[in-house]
Amino acid sequence: MTDIKTKHYIDSIYYDIELTARVMKVLGAQVFSKLQLSLTPEEHAALDTIYCNPDICQRDLAKLILKDRANTGRILNSLEEKNLITRCVDVKNNRLVKRLAITVEGNRQLEDINKKIKDFLKNISCKFSPEETDRLQHSLREFRKSLKEFAEMNI
């Protein structure tokens, strides 16, 4: 059997990133399930991002939460049905957009959820220090920057 002188899938950085993303996703789902939160992780990500970017339009939100427009629209349908956000038709660059705003109830629930998550994580001793986490985050951003050159990401 001839040897293939290439890094194999399992040994690649691709694999480590996917695996880490997977672990974090499972972990996040476990936290949301254990705390019996009223939102899915996706809904929370959308709501939290709207909170940080008031009056953002749907397409820009889609780019931020890493979903396509269709998917984002459906997540927003759910948040709207729960009366946590409102969609307000407006004009941006002379184009019709739907600007997103959090309702009073949405704000209340978001603060409640974020507090619960914060408290929960506080009680977990993570061997990874905040400084190490910062370094890893920075490294990931640099890595992405080096990739973006030859990848056309169009969301």
Added chain:
Amino acid sequence: MTDIKTKHYIDSIYYDIELTARVMKVLGAQVFSKLQLSLTPEEHAALDTIYCNPDICQRDLAKLILKDRANTGRILNSLEEKNLITRCVDVKNNRLVKRLAITVEGNRQLEDINKKIKDFLKNISCKFSPEETDRLQHSLREFRKSLKEFAEMNI
């Protein structure tokens, strides 16, 4: 509007890892599409992992390629239909398992694909040096290790 003194979704390491995974996945799909390879990225990951772990059983493969058993079984159906692998019923710890083996044709196609990928990546100047990549990989593994303590991953 009261301020929530928590890292928000967009600022979290969770987000950076998800985003990086997303970018890599899109990039991988683009490479596979541009090179017109005969396998999907998932099929390639499975085949390459079987190559590295001869006679692995389905469940162990599932853990390695980060899919559940059902999904893994379906990917293997496809590889088997293309005559790239064989499934051989065997006994491991007194239990029936299906051991996976690559066919001659599977070996040929895998080498061909891996060579094409290697050549393609060689011609891309990545600002991230191999040393930096190694450091990032190591860091990700440490990070995962620190998470694994309070996450029950059961695949």
Added chain:
DNA sequence: AAAAATATGTTGCATTTACAACAATATTAT
């Protein structure tokens, strides 16, 4: 010895997600 739990793989179903096409509108090019 019988019952309960475990391991492995498959099937069915529901959910998530993406992609393509469309609608409506505005901008740009010819």
Added chain:
DNA sequence: ATAATATTGTTGTAAATGCAACATATTTTT
């Protein structure tokens, strides 16, 4: 001015994925 292109959001459809249940067989418990 008309046509082509671009922007934003929605709908429809297909694919990927996971989860629960099942089948089969084995080990462990009682």
